[in-house]
Amino acid sequence: MKTYDFxxxxxxxxxxxxxxxxxxxSRGRTVCIVTKKNRAESxxxxxxxxxxxxTSSSDDFESHVKDTLDAGDGLCNxxxxxxxxxxxxxxxxxxxxxxxxxxQLEDGRxxxxxxxxxSKRRILHVKDVTGRAIEQALLHGINESPLIEVRExxxxxxxxxxxxxxxxxxxxxxxxxxxxxxxxFNEVDHTVFALRTSSVLLATGGVGQVYQFTTNPDxxxxxxxxxxxxxxxxxxxxxxxxxxxxxxxxxxxxxxLISEAVRGEGxxxxxxxxxxxxxxxxxxKDLAPRDIVARAIDSEMKRxxxxxxxxxxxxxxxxxxxERFPTIYAHCRDNGIHIEKDLIPVVPAAHxxxxxxxxxxxxxxxxxxxxACGEVACTGLHGANRLASNSLLxxxxxxxxxxxxxxxxxxEYPGEIDSLxxxxxxxVSNSDERVILFHNWSELKxxxxxxxxxxxxxxxxxxxxARIQLLSREINDYYWNFRxxxxxxxxxxxxxxxxxxxxxxxQRKESRGLHYILDYPSLSPEALDTTIIR
Ligand code: FAD
Ligand code: SIN
Numbered sequence: 416m417k418t419y420d421f422x423x424x425x426x427x428x429x430x431x432x433x434x435x436x437x438x439x440x441s442r443g444r445t446v447c448i449v450t451k452k453n454r455a456e457s458x459x460x461x462x463x464x465x466x467x468x469x470t471s472s473s474d475d476f477e478s479h480v481k482d483t484l485d486a487g488d489g490l491c492n493x494x495x496x497x498x499x500x501x502x503x504x505x506x507x508x509x510x511x512x513x514x515x516x517x518x519q520l521e522d523g524r525x526x527x528x529x530x531x532x533x534s535k536r537r538i539l540h541v542k543d544v545t546g547r548a549i550e551q552a553l554l555h556g557i558n559e560s561p562l563i564e565v566r567e568x569x570x571x572x573x574x575x576x577x578x579x580x581x582x583x584x585x586x587x588x589x590x591x592x593x594x595x596x597x598x599x600f601n602e603v604d605h606t607v608f609a610l611r612t613s614s615v616l617l618a619t620g621g622v623g624q625v626y627q628f629t630t631n632p633d634x635x636x637x638x639x640x641x642x643x644x645x646x647x648x649x650x651x652x653x654x655x656x657x658x659x660x661x662x663x664x665x666x667x668x669x670x671x672l673i674s675e676a677v678r679g680e681g682x683x684x685x686x687x688x689x690x691x692x693x694x695x696x697x698x699x700k701d702l703a704p705r706d707i708v709a710r711a712i713d714s715e716m717k718r719x720x721x722x723x724x725x726x727x728x729x730x731x732x733x734x735x736x737x738e739r740f741p742t743i744y745a746h747c748r749d750n751g752i753h754i755e756k757d758l759i760p761v762v763p764a765a766h767x768x769x770x771x772x773x774x775x776x777x778x779x780x781x782x783x784x785x786x787a788c789g790e791v792a793c794t795g796l797h798g799a800n801r802l803a804s805n806s807l808l809x810x811x812x813x814x815x816x817x818x819x820x821x822x823x824x825x826x827e828y829p830g831e832i833d834s835l836x837x838x839x840x841x842x843v844s845n846s847d848e849r850v851i852l853f854h855n856w857s858e859l860k861x862x863x864x865x866x867x868x869x870x871x872x873x874x875x876x877x878x879x880x881a882r883i884q885l886l887s888r889e890i891n892d893y894y895w896n897f898r899x900x901x902x903x904x905x906x907x908x909x910x911x912x913x914x915x916x917x918x919x920x921x922q923r924k925e926s927r928g929l930h931y932i933l934d935y936p937s938l939s940p941e942a943l944d945t946t947i948i949r
Contacts, residue, residue, distance in 0.1 A: 416837045418609045421447040421564075422825055424597055425616045426571040426639065429457030430546070431789025431810040432618030433553035435778075438818035440562040444825060447610055448563060449599050451570040451634060451901065455550055458620045458631055458790065459807070462546025463674035463742070464530055465517075465538040466510075466811075467804040468503035471527060474535045476500050483805060486532040486704045487798025488928035489942040490652070495795040498776055499805075499812045506811040507539060513552040518542055529679035530803035531660075532704040536679075538804045543674055543740045549807070568602040570901055571638065574615060574646040574785065575835055583836040592647060594784030595832045602901055607838040613830035614784045614821050617643060617772060618814075621790040622656075625909050625916070626765035627857075627864035630662050630672045636905040637912035639791035643772040644915060649781040650947045651793040652770030653912070654920035655929045657801055658869050659766035660684075660708040663746065663759065664723035670764035671746050673726060675803050678702055680739065682728035684712065685758065687721035706800045706929045709763040713869045716762070725758035763869060767806065769797040769929065770919065773946065778817030781948070784828075786821060788813040798942075799928020840898050851893065852902050855886050859906070862886075863913055867920060871932040880917045886910050919945040 423439055425432045428450035436446045448454075469479050479500045484491050511517070517539045518526040528538035541548035557563055575596040577585065596611040619639030623631025644650050661677070661684075662670035678684075678701045683691045696711040697703035703711075712724050728736065733755040736744050747754045771793040778786040789810040796809050866879035887910045894907050923930050925939040 416607060416609055418611055418835055419447065420611045421445045422612065423614045423616065423821055424449065424610045424612045425618055426597070427457070427618035427620060427789070427791075428454045428565065429459035429618060429620055429789060429810070430549055430553065430807055431814050432616065433550070433557055434811055435616050435618065435788055435814035435817055436563050437553065437556050437560065438815060439821060440560045442818065442822050444562065444822065446563045448557070448565045449569040449571050449610070450565065450567055451602070453567050454554060454557075454565055456632065456634055457550065458635060459546045460550045461630075461632060461672065462549075462807060463543045463672055464676045464804045465528055465540030465545040466507065466807040467533065467538050467802065468507050468808055469500065469537060470504060470507060470525060470539065471537070474537050478534055479537060482533050483796065483802045484798070486800050486802040488800055489938065490798030490927060490944070492795025495776055499794075499796050499809055502812040502815070503808050506808070506815060510549065510552065510811070513556060515548050515552045516541060528676040529702065530675040531678065531699075531702045531708060532802045533702075538676065538679070540676065542738075543676070543742045546807070566599070570600045570602065570904060571619075571642065572598045572600055572607065572899065572904055574642055575609065576646050576782070577832075578647070580832065580836065585832065591783055594646075594782065596835050598838055600899060600901065600904065605900075607840065607899070609835045609838070611830070611832060611835055613828055614786065614824055616778070616817060616821070617785070617787040617791050618789045619791045621768045622909075622912050623765045625860060625863050625913050627860040628662070628668065628670050628762070629765040630659050630670050631766070636909050638905065638908045639787065640771055640915070641908035641911040643780060643782070643785065643787065644911065644947070644949055646785065647782055647949050648785055649773040650771070650915055651773040651944050652919060653768070653916040653947075654923055654945060655769035655797070655799050656765055656867075656916070657705055657767040657769060657929055658709040658763040660705060660712050660763050661726055661761040662764035663750070664762045665750060670762070672766075673743055673759060673761055674740070675705070677726065677728050677740060677743065680728070681730045682726050684708070684761075685725045685727050686715045687719045687724065704800060705803065706931070709869055710931060712763055723760040723762045726761045727758050728754055729756055729758075731755065767801055769793070769799070769801050774813070776813070776816055777820035778813050779820060784824070786817050788817050799930065851889070852906055855890055856902075856906055859883070859886055859910055859913060863916075867913075867917060869931065871920060871930070873921070873932065873934045876917055876920050880914075880921070883910060883914050883917060887914060915947055918947060
């Protein structure tokens with residue numbers, strides 16, 4: 416097994432990982448980014464709506480804070496919300512300096528979009544390809560930096576901690592469990608290598624792939640949460656999965672996002688009878704917070720038995736639509752829907768994980784040397800439901816603050832581990848029963864969709880738990896007996912995360928934000944986080 420040394424290792428090359436790596440390298444630190452596909456493949460790359468940030472004189476921090484707290488349904492950490500909102504404008508300035516060209520109005524002012532739960536227009540965007548524009552600007556910076564090495568098609572498997580090393584005779588200077596490195600799988604030559612480092616930033620994004628229907632790309636398999644949990648870090652609030660109300664309905668099961676910004680520009684939801692229904696559910700109608708819109712759609716579909724509802728943006732002209740939403744326009748057109756005159760068939764799909772690895776505002780987790788940032792982290796910003804377009808903002812702010820904290824940590828604790836133990840592989844060569852992996856993969860996704868969805872019951876959650884435990888036994892058996900491969904590693908993480916999600920959901924005996932459970936329809940008087948430590 417080969418071992419390489421870096422000041423810090425970053426797992427993931429979305430907005431969180433890339434901006435953190437750039438910041439740390441600018442302080443003279445060496446950084447290795449491991450990323451499991453090509454460097455641009457991430458949730459970030461598909462972000463459409465934009466970044467919520469107070470940039471106009473008609474907006475103010477208090478209003479953004481209030482909207483975030485309202486969406487979070489009593490569970491946000493208000494100090495965290497305030498800090499992230501206030502740090503936003505500086506981070507946006509840096510994005511602009513890096514070359515992100517946010518869309519402008521004809522008079523040269525920045526064009527601000529509106530999305531559900533926002534009382535003001537405050538979403539900076541690059542048409543409907545905001546994430547791609549940010550990702551490209553950050554990658555440009557990364558390519559220029561001599562202190563950053565990017566290892567593509569390398570998948571982090573597990574953290575190496577001093578507690579694990581003690582089993583191999585390591586004696587550290589203190590008893591505290593710390594990060595000592597990380598094992599990774601190289602998908603090109605099928606070998607495992609180790610990175611020796613005292614600080615690892617998890618920036619692995621979300622978990623959408625545990626659901627049968629999701630807006631997330633294939634990378635979103637919850638690896639960071641699973642690795643952090645196995646290493647002993649605190650995990651928080653995994654029951655809060657955000658279902659985006661409007662994903663394009665297609666029979667192949669793929670769920671392309673139709674941005675909420677489309678509703679921000681006047682689109683309305685109609686049921687299968689053509690009736691606009693949101694006014695029956697919330698005073699903000701089509702721009703109500705996402706949990707409310709998704710549940711309203713779910714209820715309309717259940718009532719009528721229809722496979723989808725419709726989104727109507729025929730109030731905009733073809734020219735306006737092609738200019739403001741070029742990607743959405745093209746996707747719908749390629750699927751036979753001309754959105755200037757046709758209704759768009761839409762359904763909810765799993766979109767965003769509000770919980771994750773618990774961190775403070777410095778991106779520190781409960782495990783020394785382990786940091787987390789972006790969707791994998793749970794800072795307290797989102798509470799029980801994320802306000803639209805707050806996640807890109809959170810990732811930028813936390814990456815910046817995390818750099819400060821890791822830099823200081825590295826000064827105080829440069830690392831002292833001489834060598835890492837070799838990787839021990841399941842000693843049996845590739846299994847001829849690989850098909851089991853695919854069966855388990857689809858069974859897991861269906862289980863989560865059917866039993867841990869938009870509307871929950873204790874009975875359904877218990878059902879999910881029993882199935883997940885069975886799958887978990889089979890998958891772990893496979894993991895320990897056969898040589899590792901990416902699909903198996905991802906499945907092991909997905910089943911781990913699914914189990915933790917159900918554990919969190921069963922802990923919460925109330926309906927709050929995204930966790931809507933028929934057995935406990937009201938709010939508890941006290942808003943508490945759910946936490947899990949191995
Ligand atoms: P990601 O961008 O998902 O990056 C994760 C990285 O980790 C990837 O490079 C992945 O390959 C890598 N990785 C994962 N596991 C491993 C492993 N084991 N080893 C190595 N590498 C690994 N939010 C907004 O604020 N505004 C929006 O407009 C918006 N639109 C969205 C539209 C869509 C379709 C989707 C899916 C999400 C949207 N979101 C939006 C949410 C937002 O995009 C994400 O929360 C955010 O981009 C997450 O960034 P990240 O850096 O944390 O993770
Ligand atoms: C969207 O464009 O609707 C997605 C925004 C988000 O998830 O924050």
